[in-house]
Amino acid sequence: MALPRSGPVRSEAARLAILRAAASLLTERGYDHLTMEGIARQAGVGKQTIYRWWPSKGDVIAEAILEGHLLAARREPPDTGDARADLATWLVELFSLRSSPEGEGLLRSFIAAAAGNAETGRRLRAEILAAPLMLRLSRAMGVATGPRLDAAADALLGAVILRALSREEFGADDMLALVDVIVGTHPRAEEDTASPAASVG
Amino acid sequence: MALPRSGPVRSEAARLAILRAAASLLTERGYDHLTMEGIARQAGVGKQTIYRWWPSKGDVIAEAILEGHLLAARREPPDTGDARADLATWLVELFSLRSSPEGEGLLRSFIAAAAGNAETGRRLRAEILAAPLMLRLSRAMGVATGPRLDAAADALLGAVILRALSREEFGADDMLALVDVIVGTHPRAEEDTASPAASVG
Amino acid sequence: MALPRSGPVRSEAARLAILRAAASLLTERGYDHLTMEGIARQAGVGKQTIYRWWPSKGDVIAEAILEGHLLAARREPPDTGDARADLATWLVELFSLRSSPEGEGLLRSFIAAAAGNAETGRRLRAEILAAPLMLRLSRAMGVATGPRLDAAADALLGAVILRALSREEFGADDMLALVDVIVGTHPRAEEDTASPAASVG
Amino acid sequence: MALPRSGPVRSEAARLAILRAAASLLTERGYDHLTMEGIARQAGVGKQTIYRWWPSKGDVIAEAILEGHLLAARREPPDTGDARADLATWLVELFSLRSSPEGEGLLRSFIAAAAGNAETGRRLRAEILAAPLMLRLSRAMGVATGPRLDAAADALLGAVILRALSREEFGADDMLALVDVIVGTHPRAEEDTASPAASVG
DNA sequence: CACTAATCGAGACGGTACGTCCCGTCTTCAG
DNA sequence: CTGAAGACGGGACGTACCGTCTCGATTAGTG
Structure with a gap:
């Protein structure tokens, strides 16, 4: 069973903003100009909010692709x-x-x-x-x-x-x-x- | 015709040291842990000597592959x-x-x-x-x-x-x-x- | 009034370490052997932490003097x-x-x-x-x-x-x-x- | 008596060009933007020609002042x-x-x-x-x-x-x-x- | 309702690497 | 041998990001 938790749940708005920012920056500037700080800035999100949910840049991209924010x-x-x-x-x-x-x-x-x-x-x-x-x-x-x-x-x-x-x-x-x-x-x-x-x- | 130049000529020793260092570091640590500073350090060469002859890391690798320092x-x-x-x-x-x-x-x-x-x-x-x-x-x-x-x-x-x-x-x-x-x-x-x-x- | 800011506050420990490092290096090696990298190294601090708060080497020295780390x-x-x-x-x-x-x-x-x-x-x-x-x-x-x-x-x-x-x-x-x-x-x-x-x- | 020497003697033209270049660059850009390479470039002279005759930048300036290229x-x-x-x-x-x-x-x-x-x-x-x-x-x-x-x-x-x-x-x-x-x-x-x-x- | 715990934006921190500039030395070639 | 040119090993520059951390504010449950 899940251990009891309190506090706010994960913000869907932040999640979407991050994926969208990652997708748009990847499209516009290419993979090796894609930075975590850039994503955070564009998404209006703290860096920690990204690192809290994705272990690396590649995983963000993977999820963005998977959700159809890229290649849709x-x-x-x-x-x-x-x-x-x-x-x-x-x-x-x-x-x-x-x-x-x-x-x-x-x-x-x-x-x-x-x-x-x-x-x-x-x-x-x-x-x-x-x-x-x-x-x-x-x-x-x-x-x-x-x-x-x-x-x-x-x-x-x-x-x-x-x-x-x-x-x-x-x-x-x-x-x-x-x-x-x-x-x-x-x-x-x-x-x-x-x-x-x-x-x- | 090319204008006659005096002055020192490109150092073949430095060129080889750079290509070898690049090849060995790529093999050992992978492309995205490969740094210009690392190559320069390992080759015993100033960074500028790399930048003088190759515009980017990728071009160094390209030449290293082409010369058979990799995949030989x-x-x-x-x-x-x-x-x-x-x-x-x-x-x-x-x-x-x-x-x-x-x-x-x-x-x-x-x-x-x-x-x-x-x-x-x-x-x-x-x-x-x-x-x-x-x-x-x-x-x-x-x-x-x-x-x-x-x-x-x-x-x-x-x-x-x-x-x-x-x-x-x-x-x-x-x-x-x-x-x-x-x-x-x-x-x-x-x-x-x-x-x-x-x-x- | 100042807009309220959250987030981490300036580290007093880093500030002091920088001023002390600058003072000791200036005393030991003279102004023109004094480097930002040397200060950062001796202070155990990232270079950016110096540049974040002081626009130039001279300003670091100015503050070090003013605080009595030099000439005390x-x-x-x-x-x-x-x-x-x-x-x-x-x-x-x-x-x-x-x-x-x-x-x-x-x-x-x-x-x-x-x-x-x-x-x-x-x-x-x-x-x-x-x-x-x-x-x-x-x-x-x-x-x-x-x-x-x-x-x-x-x-x-x-x-x-x-x-x-x-x-x-x-x-x-x-x-x-x-x-x-x-x-x-x-x-x-x-x-x-x-x-x-x-x-x- | 002087020991016999062969080859060209010191070029007065080069000496003057260096002092003038140093003077003009010092006046225009200030002491700490004054570089040996800049002097050599502006004077149309090899760097070695400067180092051959003056041990340091300061000595070039000293001689330039002394000869009246500055403050004249x-x-x-x-x-x-x-x-x-x-x-x-x-x-x-x-x-x-x-x-x-x-x-x-x-x-x-x-x-x-x-x-x-x-x-x-x-x-x-x-x-x-x-x-x-x-x-x-x-x-x-x-x-x-x-x-x-x-x-x-x-x-x-x-x-x-x-x-x-x-x-x-x-x-x-x-x-x-x-x-x-x-x-x-x-x-x-x-x-x-x-x-x-x-x-x- | 208070308390707790996790979230959020923000961004400072110690670091690594970047690509550039200049140092002083060394090497080549022309005169 | 001088002198112009400039490559070399080296080191510092100031910037960009890394991934971690520390804040104050906010937001759900739990007790």
Whole structure:
């Protein structure tokens, strides 16, 4: 049983202000210009209020991502009927995070956050990025689940991350080539000219 | 033509000491415990000597990697005759960098360095990691070059990076599955043209 | 009225440690070997704690002097009954600061501090050096206050400072001659009025 | 006889450029913003050329003062016939150095230089400041030389320096009062109030 | 209702590292 | 051998944040 407590409970307003401040600062200035003091200042909160509830900067980010304060709009994949093209579209959009207007690269900020913090890394892959990907991918591959699907998901997502890391330009064509390699070209085998329906496979 | 300059020339001893110090500190303590002051101290060099020649920490790392002060032993892929198995072996070894004894993870340190520095990112992929991979991969796929090969390389490398980021364990079996998905399970036979159906399995 | 502030209050322990460290380092090593880092180190304090409360090194010294961490023993003038001799004695003692054992010269350190910092300069003269001087001088001159007294005080003190700056040796006899010139030889002797020609010789 | 030497002799052009650069930088930016690198840059000279001939910054300043690159215009005292007024005028002019337009205070820069360097201190007093002062003072006191004259000179000069250090404003009237106290009011005897002896006493 | 205990904003604290400036020495090349 | 140029090891500068701590004020239960 819980030991009896008195006093005020955790302030939801403060929690939200912190997550929002973290999200906005990460977006605007990038992961390595993100500071606890900056978050506290922007959130109008004492530093201790952050440290009381999160052990590190990465955990704040992890929670902000998880609650959808970041990447919110990106989580819903399109559905045009062509699963493979939808997949490519979604990946291109994800990749475009690489170059936010401020120039730091939100996707790279995520990567840096993941590299520095286990929880962020785990959540970023498992709950955020992978979920919409798996949905489209299972359609494109005609497989509901299984190790091959997992491997394919990692391969796709990893390729995007790698290209973001290496600052390589990466257009829609390249993305389709990538999808083709991983999902397989076969269903569209002849179709490249003859049987488009097969591509749903 | 360049205007003739007199005066002392750049000290090769200092350059090497800095790169070695950076490499050893990165390996031992990880990217985000790596400091310019630490490098200078360990190299027995003034901080200004670092800043004179490299604009940032990431550029020091980039040059250290490029010169082989890091990853040196890892660049030579095995050659057992089974190209696909060699590929998986090499990837597993690469992935094992994920957990260096001190606990930070050399591979993740590279990723963090790449996330924070364009040059490091570009070089990490293009010149270091990709080269031995491409060699094995082209054998495994029976293709010398081309966009499909590039896409496959990115997918393989990216998947390893993604799993490192998300701290997921990743054994030899998983790696073979990954290779199978990307390269194809077939005997690497004629199938590339003859047995498309198998790739769905 | 002042807006009510909460939060921690300034640490008196840190303040004292800083002033004492500054005083001891100034005495031991001289003004231009006195560094903020040295003070912080010796005081066991973060640099920021110094910068938070004092805008410059000179202001730290000014406060140290004002609080009596420096020159403390020197502020009490002797009182033998012979006001003029007391004055000379006090000045000789002051001048002896010129050559501290470590060789930098405490008095010159004060001068350097004053030259570089307005507050130090103002306080050095007004509150510390001038006060005991004025006391003796008013007795020696038989005048309680007034511009003549001020001018005489500046002349005496200034002469000592100038000699310290120019590294000229300056004994008890010289000091008496100086006092005689400024205070006048008359009151304590008839000779001043009787044999003026002697002073020229 | 001199030992035979080969190679070019010391470059007079370099020597002059250094002294001029030092003088102009001291005047413009003050003693503690004066750097060896700055002098070398402005003089178009290698640093080593400075260190080869002068052991320290203070010695460069000392030589610059001695050669008249600083204070040049100030060395000639006026001569209106009223020796005492001339003296006061010269002192006021000297004191006005205290506030150079750039705000650092040339006189205080001299003081700082003197405080930090024995040679500068010695020369500043002995050869530069004292000489024109002694001339006027000996006229005003009707004494050619002697310890009383030396003491009076130190007292006058020292008072000016002290006031400069303490940032006290100091007008023509104050200066006359100072001169009166040190030189004596006697020649102007009756006018003061009636009982000149009292004011001396 | 008083008391207790935990929360909150605020921010001082001892530290580490930053990136810059300058020190005085050393090294190269041109004259 | 001098002199301009400038790289070098070193050290201090003043700033930014770190994560901990200490305040006074506020806000729930508990007794």
